[in-house]
Amino acid sequence: MKKIFLLLILLVSTIGFSQKGKSKTTQKNVVLTKVDNISAEIISEKSGKRVVLFVKNGDKIDTLEVKKLDKTDFKPTGFVVKSFTTQGKKFYHVNWKEQVKTDTKLKKETSDITEDQLWDTETKTLLLGNLHKKSHIKETIFLDANKTASHDVEKNRSEGFEFTLNADGSFVLKTKTQNSTYVYNTASSKYEIKGAPKTSGGKKKK
Incomplete structure (x- = not known):
């Protein structure tokens, strides 16, 4: 009888241990x-x-x-890491894109988000972080307070700077009205604007 009792205790303990072991499984890195x-x-x-970037040095x-991911379903349409050289220094360009859709009864919006980062992995320094967002919006606008009449309005919106990395390692940040070039300064170990920002669009005639 004692043997049977001890066997049952061992069996229950083994089951409990295996269940705890299963609950502690960790998610693998993607x-x-x-x-x-x-x-x-x-x-x-x-x-x-x-x-994150895991950088192996020896x-x-x-x-x-x-x-940091605010949402768990981070699914970039492309994620690229490329090396480039400027002023004798080797850096890395990290780029990815996301598409975010918002769909309600009165508004539909599709946003294409592009993020660019420039890293000096040797010094673990982020040299640039840039986010550019292009959106196409279709919205229903009511024409009266009682909402009996309406019409649809479509528009495009751009937020932030468009980023372009040049072959020499300099980069350009631009909007519809401004265009700025940045070059790496070895003395300050950072990118600095080259000259004055260029503006587009002439003065309106009176």
Whole structure:
């Protein structure tokens, strides 16, 4: 009888241990891309998810935070990490795109978001972070207070600067009215504007 009782205790303990073991399974990192000694990954932590760059230098691995994810369904349409050289320094350009759609009874909006970052992985420094958003909006506008008559309005909207990385490692930030070129300054270890920003659009005639 004692043997049967001990056997039951062992069986229950084994089942309980295996169930606890299953509940502690952790989510695997999602690898977005790899280049040279860098791996771009989505990692899951207690505080949430992050996009990071794991940079391997010998036996050491540095972790550079690219983005904290507010939403869990981060699905970039493209995620690219490329190296480039400027002023004798090797940096990395991180680029990704997302499309966000909003659909309500009165408004439909499709936004294309592009994010660009320039990293000096040797010093673990973010040299540039830029976000550009282009949206197409279709909205129903009511013509009277009682909302008996309406018409649809379509418009395009651009927010932030468009980013272009040049072959020499300089970059351009531009809007419809402004165009600025930035070059890397080895003395200050950062990008600085070259000359005065160029503006477009002439003066209106009186």
